[in-house]
Amino acid sequence: MANRFVQKLSGLADLDADDAAALERVTAKPRRYVARQDLIREGDEPGPMFVVLEGWVCRYKILPSGSRQIMAFLMPGDACDLHIKLLAQMDHGIQAITTASVATVSREQMESMMRDHPNIARTMYMAQLVDEGIMRAWIVSMGRRSAAERVAHLICELYLRARSIGLTGEGEFALPLSQLVLADALGMTAVHINRVLKELRLAGAMALTRGSVTILDPVKLVQIAGFDENYLHRRLLLTGLSAR
Amino acid sequence: MANRFVQKLSGLADLDADDAAALERVTAKPRRYVARQDLIREGDEPGPMFVVLEGWVCRYKILPSGSRQIMAFLMPGDACDLHIKLLAQMDHGIQAITTASVATVSREQMESMMRDHPNIARTMYMAQLVDEGIMRAWIVSMGRRSAAERVAHLICELYLRARSIGLTGEGEFALPLSQLVLADALGMTAVHINRVLKELRLAGAMALTRGSVTILDPVKLVQIAGFDENYLHRRLLLTGLSAR
DNA sequence: ATTGGATAATAACATTCATCAATATCCGAG
DNA sequence: CTCGGATATTGATGAATGTTATTATCCAAT
Structure with a gap:
């Protein structure tokens, strides 16, 4: 399955070939962004919906003090708010973390697709609910x-x-x-996250080296995190990656 | 204007008398909850949408350690997720903080209302976006x-x-x-919030006494908070309650 | 291969906040 | 009114995390 958007939504509900084709059609012409390039900035007027196809992207906000808080990571397959056009201006920015390939879907395209494919509409709303669940999980963390x-x-x-x-x-x-970047997402300093990563490495739970994570002991990692995958609402995960 | 739901949505967009009547109709039969009573619990199958008409309600989660994190406050006029029925189970609980009067709106009622009143649909989606903005602001905080x-x-x-x-x-x-409750919402201890409240009182910014807040110096309070009302996306606030 | 900027690692010290403990105040049930 | 549980206040202490600084490592551009 080539298209990450299709793949991501298929993890939430069943899509038929027709649905998949429609999703591929609206994301057929992605644009490339380089690392640190803004897709849209705080204060800008919202435009089309973004769908990330390759690379990583984040939502972020810079405080008056100059510190940054990342509020969400978007990875391939993830889309930003469906109805964002309803707002007069963005209350946060969206920026590429790595080189990224991002499609834009106009509100009109989106609405006609959702009208013709109720199953896509349903699944997009599920994706939205999951994103909210992720935000709530971040608040808890x-x-x-x-x-x-x-x-x-x-x-x-x-x-x-x-x-x-x-x-x-x-x-x-x-x-x-x-x-x-991790520090800005987790609300801590780069120095401290370095300490914590060392600790997790020495505990034999996980190891992060430039660009990749090795999960040394899934059970231990899940236990430390108090992780319960339920909030991601994926079908058929069956990972054994949950606490209780 | 009697109905808080109508009042809240009117703060986001123009509604005509017809829209208002429809909103009043679907919230005509609220149910009463006492303080600490759950509207729905983590793990439950989602049911109808809740609309708070009186009193305060919160979304919350209890961690394995027993500590609680509140992830959102719902006050009169606020509704919980439109499409929540799409998920198999709740990933958090919703509980009354005070005695509360809450209407429930079935997915069918909601959908037919949104179909007949596109303006209501638009405004409900705006409300949803604002709620997300509030969550993001909490993450930043x-x-x-x-x-x-x-x-x-x-x-x-x-x-x-x-x-x-x-x-x-x-x-x-x-x-x-x-x-x-404030401590559980802000991710701190009750002891510490007490100290902070004292500090804010002595600084002449605000004073919280049982059940009510007095904003002693709005400018100072906004300055301490680094508050920018933009993310609430209300029309016509004109409060002078913003930092920049 | 060399250089320079970004990233990572580590240490010493400072600050914020949590924890534990004790007392005071409020408010509803009787 | 008064009793008792919930809530609020305050202090002493310690743990977690931030701050500042220094050095090491990586990697892309030359």
Whole structure:
């Protein structure tokens, strides 16, 4: 299955060949972005919906103090808000982390596709609900988990999301995020995340080297994270990657 | 304007009398909940959409350690996820904080209303986007703001939300949240929030007494919070309650 | 191969916040 | 009114994390 958008949505519900063809059609002409390039900035007027096909992208916000908080990672197959055009201006920016290939889908295209393919509409709404669940999980992590737990939890989340679009190897996957980027996502400093990564490595749970994560002991990692995959609402994960 | 749901949505877009009547119709038979009563629990199968008409409600999650994280406050006029029925089970619970009056709207009712009133559909989607913006703002707060900044930011948010449904007085509003509840929402301990509240009181920014907040110095409060109301996407706020 | 900027690793010290503990205050049930 | 549980206040102490600084490593451009 070539198209990541189709692949991602297929992880949430059954799509027929017709649905898949429609999804491929609207994402046929992606645009390339280089690392650190903004897809859209805070304050801009919202435009078409973005669908990431290759590479990693994030939602972020810069505070007056200059510090940055990343609020979401978008990986291949992920789309940003369906109805975003309804708002007068963006309350956050969206930026490529790596070189990325991103398709844009106009509101009109989207609406006609959803009208003609109710199953796609359903699945897109599910994807939206899952994204909200992920945001809530981030809130929980930031509020009530220690730094090590938070790192472990994020890695579990990203591993499963990568896995559901076929981007994982054997207990290992590509994670093109610098420690600085991870720190900005987890609300900690780059120095501290480095300490925590060492700790997780020495504990034999996981090891992050430039560009890739090795899950040394899934059970231990899940236990540290207190991870429960339920909130990702994927069908057929059967990973054994859950706490309770 | 009696119905808080109508009032809240009117703060986002223009609704005509017909729209208002339809909204009132679907929320005509609310049910009462007592404080601490669950509307729905984590693991339950999602049912109808909830619309809060009176009182305060929260989304929350209990961690294995027993600590609680509140992920959202719903006040009168607020509704929970439109399409929630698409998911097999809830990944978090929803609970009344105070005595609350809550209407339930079935997916069928909702869909037929949105079909007959495209303007309502539009506005509900806007409300959903705003709720996401609020979640993102919480992530930013938890990740990059100090305890005092976080408290100040939440109070600014809640003040404006309360204001847009007519629940505020002169630089003051009813906030029926115990320090423990606030702590669970802000990812801190009850002890620490108590200290921070004292600090904010001594700084002359705001004072919280049982059940109500007095904003002593709006400019100072906004400045401490680094608050920018933009993300609430309300029309006509004109509050002067923003940082930049 | 060499260089320079970004990234990573480590240490010393400072700060924020959690934890534990004790007391005070409020408010509803009787 | 008064009793008791929930809530709020305050202090002392320690753990987790931020800050600043220095050095090491990687990698892309020359």
